[in-house]
Amino acid sequence: MNEHTKSSKFLFMAKSKVLVVGGTGYIGKRLAAASLAAGHPTYILLRREIGLDMDKLQILFELKRRGAHLIEGSFSDHQSLVDAVKQVDVVISAMSGVHFRSHNLMMQLKLVDAIKEAGNVKRFLPSEFGSDPARMLHSLEPGRVTFDEKMTVRKAIEEAQIPYTYISANCFAGYFVGNLSQMETLLPPKDKLFIYGDGNAKVVFMDEDDVAKYTIKTIDDPRAANKTVYLRPPENILSQRELVGIWERLTGKPLEKITISEEDFLARLEGAPYAVQVGIGHFYHIFYEGCLTNFEVGDDEEASKLYPEVDYIRMDDYLKRYL
Template sequence: MGKSKVLVVGGTGYIGKRIVKASLEEGHETYVLQRPEIGLDIDKLQILLSFKKQGARLVQASFSDHRSLVDAVKKVDVVICTMSGVHFRSHNLLVQLKLVEAIKEAGNVKRFLPSEFGMDPARMGNAIEPGRVTFDEKMKVRKAIEEANIPFTYVSANCFAGYFVGNLSQMCTLLPPATDNVTVYGDGNVKVVFVDEDDVARYTIKTIDDPRTLNKTVYLRPPDNILSQRQLFEKWEKLSGKQLRKSTLSEHDLLSSMKGLDYAQQVGVGHFYHIFYEGCLTNFEIGEDGEEASQLYPDVNYTRMDDYLKIFL
C-alpha cells in the first residue's frame, strides 16, 4: 500500500507548518491549502512558497467557495486541519464545519484529522466558563464528522512545550522568569503532559495510515514528559544552577483572578485550572476508544524536557 496523499489546512500556522514538514519528511505527497484571503500577508506567503520549494503542492481554495474546497479535497486521501483554537491568536474552530461538508460531498477521504491537539474535549463536559467554548466547539465539529460517517483520528497532544515549558508554566510570558520568582499552582504535584511541537507533528503523521488509530483518539503521553510543575522546576534549577523562589496560588485565588480579565485571558485561566488543579490530562485511563502514541510508535525519539529547556539558558 502506498503512502496517503495529504492535504494540510492551516499549514502556515503554529502547528500546521510542522505538520507539513513532518508529512514531507515521511514521504507523503503533501498539499497545502492556499486561501485567497491571504491578501498582503507576506509572512504567510513566504511560508507557503518555502513549502513549495520543499516539494509540497499549493492548492487554491476558500472557505467561502464550497466548490473549491470540494475540488481540493478530491486530490487527497487524508485531510489534516490545524486551524487555531487559541483565543489570543485567532479562533476559527467552527469554520471546519465547511470543510466537513466538502469532505462529505467529495466522498473520497480515508481519514480526517480535525483541529484538536490539546485536551480531549470529550472529557471536558464540566469545564468552566468561558474556557469551555473551546471544547464545546470541538465537540460540534466531532458531531458533524461522525454524523457524516467520515473516518477520523482525533489527536490529543496535551501541553505544547512552547507555551508551557520555557516559561515554567507561568502565565503571561513565554520565557523563564527573569527574577526567579515562580507561582506554584496548588501543591504543584499534579501530573501534566508536555510535548515538543515537532514531536506532535511527527506522531500525528504516523497515525494517518495506521489502522490501529482509525476512528480513535490518539493521546500523546511520552512517559518521560509526564511531569508535575515541581518536577519541571527541579529540571530548570538543575540546568540553570539557580534556586527558584516559589509562591503558592490556591485554587480559590486562581479562579478569583479571572474577574476583570479580558475574555481571552479568562479562557486561558480556565484551562490552567483544569490542567494544574484538576489534572485533566492524566486523571483518566485511556480506554478502548483511544491509543497512546509513544506506545504505538516507539521509534520516535521524542524530545525530553531537560533538552527542551537548554535553549533558554
C-alpha cells in the same frame, strides 16, 4: 518478480496524499513539514484570504520549495474545497487560533461538508491538538466554548460517517515549558515563579515537532482509525514542580516559589479580560485538576506505545535552548 508481486509491493509502499488546511499556522507548518519528511505527497490549501500577509506567504513558498503542492481554495467557495479534497486521501485541519471560536467553527463545518461531498477521504484529523474535548465538558466558562465547539465538529464528522482520528496533544512546550508554566511570559522567570496548588499535578508536555511526527504516523495506521490518540510519552509526564526542578538543575540557581491556592487562582477570573479568563480556566483544569492525566486511555490509543521508534524530545533537552 512477477507483475502481481510488483503491484503488491507498490501498493504496500504507496504513501497517502495529505492535504493540510492551515499549513501556515503554529502547528500546521510543522504538520506539513512532518508529512513531507515522512515521504507523503503533501498538499497545502492556499487560501485567497491570505491577503497581504507576507509572513504566511513566505511559509507557503518555503514548504513548496521542500516539495509541497499548493492548492487554491476558499471557504467562501464550497466547490473549490471539494475540488481540493478530491485530490488527496487524508485531510488534516490545523487552522490557527488560540481559541476555536465561532468563525473557525464555521470553517471547520464547511470543511466537513466538502469532505462528505467529495466522498474519497480515508481519514480526517480535525483541528484539535490540545486537551481531549470529550473529557472537558465540565470546564469553566468562558473557556468551555472551546471544547463545546470542537465537540460540535466531532458530531458533524461522525454523523457524516467520515473516518477520523482525533489527536490529543496536551501542552505545547513553547507555551508551557520555557516559561515554567507561568501565564504572562514565554521566557523562564529569573528570580521567582508561581506554583499552582501543591504543584504536583501531572501534566503532559510536548515538543511541537514531536506532535507533528506522531500525528503523521497515525494517518495510515488502522489502529488509529475512529479513535482518539493521546500523546503521552512517559518521560514527558511531569508535575510543575518537577519541571521547575529540571530548570534549577540546568541553571544551578534555585527560584523563589510562591504557591497559589485554588481559591486565590480562581479569584483572578473576576474582572479579567475575556482571553485571560479563558487562559485561567484552562490552567485551572490542567494544574489543579490534573485533567491531562487523571484518566485511563481505555479503548483509545497512546502514541508512544503505538510508535516506540519515535525518539521524542525530553523536557530537559527542550529547556536547554533557553540557557
